[in-house]
Amino acid sequence: HQPQKIAAMEANWNTGAHVPLVLFALPDEAAKENRIELAIPDGASVILRHSTSGVVPGLNDYPGNHPPVFPVFWGFRVMVGTGILMLIVSWSAAFFLKRRRSLPKPLALIMVPMALSGWLATLAGWYTTEIGRQPWLVTGILKTADAVGPVAGSHVALTLAVYLILYVLLLIAYLGVLVHLALKAAKEGDTSPLPGVMNAAMSQPAAGE
Numbered sequence: 760h761q762p763q764k765i766a767a768m769e770a771n772w773n774t775g776a777h778v779p780l781v782l783f784a785l786p787d788e789a790a791k792e793n794r795i796e797l798a799i800p801d802g803a804s805v806i807l808r809h810s811t812s813g814v815v816p817g818l819n820d821y822p823g824n825h826p827p828v829f830p831v832f833w834g835f836r837v838m839v840g841t842g843i844l845m846l847i848v849s850w851s852a853a854f855f856l857k858r859r860r861s862l863p864k865p866l867a868l869i870m871v872p873m874a875l876s877g878w879l880a881t882l883a884g885w886y887t888t889e890i891g892r893q894p895w896l897v898t899g900i901l902k903t904a905d906a907v908g909p910v911a912g913s914h915v916a917l918t919l920a921v922y923l924i925l926y927v928l929l930l931i932a933y934l935g936v937l938v939h940l941a942l943k944a945a946k947e948g949d950t951s952p953l954p955g956v957m958n959a960a961m962s963q964p965a966a967g968e
C-alpha cells in the first residue's frame with residue numbers, strides 16, 4: 760500500500776473527493792501544483808475509488824515524505840504510452856498482413872524503432888516502481904537511507920563498471936547477430952514481411968486439406 764506513489768503517478772497534490780484524472784501535466788514540486796494540466800474531471804476518483812465522490816490521497820499529506828513527482832509522473836506515462844503504441848502498431852500490422860499480405864512501408868519503418876519499445880516501457884515501469892516508493896524501502900517501516908549497507912562506494916562503482924562492460928559486450932553481440940540475420944535474408948532474396956515465418960504459415964495448406 761503506497762499512497763504517496765499513486766499520488767505522484769497521478770500528480771495529485773490535494774486529498775479530496777472529485778479528483779480529476781491528470782492525463783498530462785508539468786508538476787512543479789516547489790509550488791506544489793501542476794503548471795499545465797490536461798485532466799478528465801472526477802477521473803481519478805472513479806478509477807481509484809469507483810465513485811465520482813471517492814476520496815483520493817494527495818501529495819500534500821506527505822510533506823518531505825513523498826517521491827520526486829516529475830520522474831514518477833512521466834515514467835508512468837512513458838510506460839503506458841509505449842504500451843498503447845505497441846498495441847496500435849502490432850494490431851495494425853496484423854490487420855495488414857492478414858488482409859493485404861504485406862506491410863505498408865510507413866508501418867514497416869515505424870517497426871524499426873519499435874524494436875526498442877519493450878526495453879523503453881520496461882525501464883519506465885521500473886523507474887515508476889522504484890523511484891515511486893522513495894523515500895521508503897518498505898513503506899512506513901524502513902527508509903532507504905536507513906538501509907544503506909557497509910559496502911564501500913568504490914566496491915559499488917567497480918561492480919557497476921563490470922556490469923556495464925558485460926552489457927556493452929552483450930549489446931555488441933546482439934547487434935552483430937541482428938545484422939548477420941538481416942544481411943543473410945537480404946542475400947537470399949527473402950523479402951517476406953516476417954522472413955520465414957509469415958510466408959511459410961500463409962503458404963502451408965491447413966491441416967487436413
Ligand code: HEM
Nearest residue numbers: 764838839841842843876877880881882884885887888891
Ligand atoms: C499499457 C498500459 C500499462 C499500464 C496501465 C501499466 C501499469 C503499471 C502499473 C500500475 C505498475 C505498478 C507501479 C507500482 O505501483 O509500482 C507498472 C509497473 C511496471 N510496468 Fe507497466 N503498465 C503498462 C504497460 C507496460 C509495458 C508495455 C511494459 C513493458 C513492456 C511495462 C513494464 C512494467 C514494469 C517493468 C514495471 C515495474 C514492475 C516492478 O518492478 O515491480 N508496463 N505498470
